[in-house]
Amino acid sequence: NAGVTQTPKFQVLKTGQSMTLQCAQDMNHNSMYWYRQDPGMGLRLIYYSASEGTTDKGEVPNGYNVSRLNKREFSLRLESAAPSQTSVYFCASSEGQGGSYEQYFGPGTRLTVT
Amino acid sequence: AQSVAQPEDQVNVAEGNPLTVKCTYSVSGNPYLFWYVQYPNRGLQFLLKYITGDNLVKGSYGFEAEFNKSQTSFHLKKPSALVSDSALYFCAVRDIGGRGSTLGRLYFGRGTQLTVWP
Numbered sequence: 001n002a003g004v005t006q007t008p009k010f011q012v013l014k015t016g017q018s019m020t021l022q023c024a025q026d027m028n029h030n031s032m033y034w035y036r037q038d039p040g041m042g043l044r045l046i047y048y049s050a051s052e053g054t055t056d057k058g059e060v061p062n063g064y065n066v067s068r069l070n071k072r073e074f075s076l077r078l079e080s081a082a083p084s085q086t087s088v089y090f091c092a093s094s095e096g097q098g099g100s101y102e103q104y105f106g107p108g109t110r111l112t113v114t
Numbered sequence: 115a116q117s118v119a120q121p122e123d124q125v126n127v128a129e130g131n132p133l134t135v136k137c138t139y140s141v142s143g144n145p146y147l148f149w150y151v152q153y154p155n156r157g158l159q160f161l162l163k164y165i166t167g168d169n170l171v172k173g174s175y176g177f178e179a180e181f182n183k184s185q186t187s188f189h190l191k192k193p194s195a196l197v198s199d200s201a202l203y204f205c206a207v208r209d210i211g212g213r214g215s216t217l218g219r220l221y222f223g224r225g226t227q228l229t230v231w232p
Contacts, residue, residue, distance in 0.1 A: 004157070031218055040123075042204065042224040043158075050218060058219070090157055096218055101208050102148055103220055105157035 002026055004106035006091050012112045013081040021076040021109050023091030030096035032074035033103060034058075034066060036087040043090065049074055050096060081113045116141045118188075118205045120223035127195050127230055135190040135226045137205030146208035147188040148220065149179055153201045161203075164188060175199070195230045202227050 004025045013019055025032065030051045035043040035058075045058030047066040055066050063085060065077045074093075078085060088110050092103040118139045127133045139145055146165055150158040162173025169181045179190045190203060202225045209219040 033219075040224060043222045045219060048219060092158075094218060101146055101218055101220075102160045102163055103158075104160065105150075107157045108155075 004091055004093055004104055006089075006106035006109050008109060009107065010110050012114065013078075014114055015082060017081050018077065018079050019081065019111075020078075021089055021091075021111075022073070023075065023106060024073045025091075025093040025104070026072065027093060027104065028071070029093035029104075030071070030099070031094045032068065033092040033094075034064075034074070034076045035090045035092065036060065037090060037108075038087050046076065046089075078111075081111075083113045085111065086113045087111060116145075116207045116209055116221050118147075118207045118221060118223040120203075120205055120226045122226050123224075124227045124229065127228070129197050129230050129232050130194055133192050133195040133199070133228065133230070135203050135205075135228060137188045137190065137223060139186050139188060139205075139207050141207055145188075147179075147181065148206040148208070149173065149177070149188075149190050150204045150206065150222075151175075151201050152204065152225075158204060161190070197230050197232055200228055200230045 007022045033048045034046040044060045049055045049068040052071045067075045088108050090108050091106045094103045148163045149161040152158045162171050164171045164181045172178045204225050205223045206220040
């Protein structure tokens with residue numbers, strides 16, 4: 001049982017380049033989330049998917065898009081990377097509404113945009 | 115709107131001494147509260163949660179948390195700290211729903227760096 005997996009672990013991009021961060025969970029969870037973590041800021045929600053087929057914006061969605069590919073996978077895309085998107089990105093999942101609400105996190109992707 | 119505050123950026127404690135990491139919350143209705151721990155270069159790990167019931171909640175690695183409704187607090191505690199407990203700790207509260215909300219979303223505090231010295 002791998003839990004939540006993320007790829008890649010590290011990435012360096014030049015300004016304007018695009019990339020997709022991949023996330024998968026094997027816990028049969030309904031809800032999935034993308035956060036970014038910056039020093040002193042805690043975790044800020046970028047996008048979430050309450051259930052398969054739905055996605056919604058969090059508090060910092062600008063510059064990002066997401067796809068809930070199926071129940072297991074939730075990807076985050078940066079269309080045109082900017083230095084302000086340098087951060088550590090975490091994917092998380094939870095059972096969702098009607099179930100247990102604690103979230104389980106992946107190991108993170110450390111992204112640097114130069 | 116729901117929120118949590120962690121008033122201390124850093125907590126330092128000697129090994130073997132009790133530790134407390136503070137958290138206060140603001141929520142309309144009954145709170146669902148969580149504690150997470152993050153070791154360097156790792157994702158967050160769930161420690162414990164309060165949903166309802168006993169005000170003292172026991173979790174992983176010997177940690178416990180005390181829910182205090184009158185003080186709107188949910189402090190994390192451990193009777194005897196270990197050097198290996200040194201990490202970043204986050205308190206979180208669940209969005210309870212309602213207009214414009216994100217049911218199930220967690221709101222995180224900014225984190226408290228715990229250092230336990232030998």
